[in-house]
Amino acid sequence: MTRSFLLASALTAVLSVPALAQDADQVVATVNGQEITLGQMIVMKQSIQDPAMAGMPAPALWDMMLDQLVRQTAVADAAADTPAVRAQLELQRRNTLASATVAQIAEAEPTDAEVQASYDRLFQDAGSVTEYNAAHILVETEEEATALKAEVEGGADFGDVAEANSTGPSGPNRGDLGWFSADQMVAPFAEAVSAMEPGQLSDPVQTEFGWHVIRLNETRLREAPPLAEVRDQIAQMVLREKVEAEIARLVDEADVQKTEGVDPALLDRADLLEAN
Structure with missing residues (x-):
């Protein structure tokens, strides 16, 4: 009987204690009247980068973070406005x-x-856009391009000639340009390639980069992945x-009103930030 009474009394006492509100605005400390909230503590924990610190037992981490926020708030309170x-x-x-x-x-x-x-x-254009696989030799003058084209037509290997003579970044790669679409190239080059047949060698083509001798290897229609x-x-x-x-x-929906007549040179007036 006595034991049951004590248990009932204890339960009544527990139920009569008001539960702390479990929300982000719950105040966990005040410093000079400024509130430190549970939400601020949670956000602070989320910002921890050190795994060892983040893995600390909750009570120890709580005390450490709260102490840091108290110190921060006290120091911030002394800042000049x-x-x-x-x-x-x-x-x-x-x-x-x-x-x-x-x-x-x-x-x-x-x-x-x-x-x-x-x-x-x-x-949507897959299957209708042509891609080209080509190589080229790029030199500074039309005369050089004509001479090198004749050399290839005479039996010289195109890649060897490109590697030895081409001034473009593709030269060390034996002139190979890989696959590309016409819109990826400058207009004169694209127009020349578009008019060629696979295996054909072009006449010298002038672009802003110099003179090209182009060899078209093959074509394909772009496929959608x-x-x-x-x-x-x-x-x-x-x-x-x-x-x-x-x-x-x-x-677009914001009510934006820009002040006219403010001198952009004021951006350099850092001294304006010092006044109260």
Whole structure:
């Protein structure tokens, strides 16, 4: 009977103690009237980079972080309220809020339909765009190009001639340019290649880089990669486009009023930050 009474009394005592509110605004300390909150402690823990520190027992980590925040708050309270301090605080506040907005926008994963639509848009020309595999010899004058073309036509190996004479970065690679589409090359070069047949050697072609003798090796139609191979990249692109579109919308809807007549030279007036 006595034991049951004691247990009941203990339970009543526990239930009568008000529970601390478990939210980010819970105050864990005050320094000169300034509140340090549970949310600030959590954010501080999230910013810890040292694995050993992050792995400390919770009570020890709590005491260490709270002591650091108390010290920080006490020292910060002694800071002079200058334009420089106010400007830095406001920039940090805006940056934090802007980052939070972007993170919120980016939370939603792109849907399969969005990824498919972007894939279709990116590769809508697949199968209709011609790609070229070619090599060239690049020299400074038309006379040099003509002479080198004659040398190749006389039986000299194109790669050997390119390696020995070409001034371009492809020279050490025996003139090889790999695969490319016409829009990746300057117009005269692209026009020349587009008119050639595989195995053909061009007449000298002048571009802003000099004179080229081109050998077209082969052509192919550009193929779209399987969606599964590029899905992650396309999903990131869709997400980036959604974030940029939302930022553009927010800026467009903002009431922006720029002050006219402020001298840009004032950017160099660091002394203005010292006044109270």
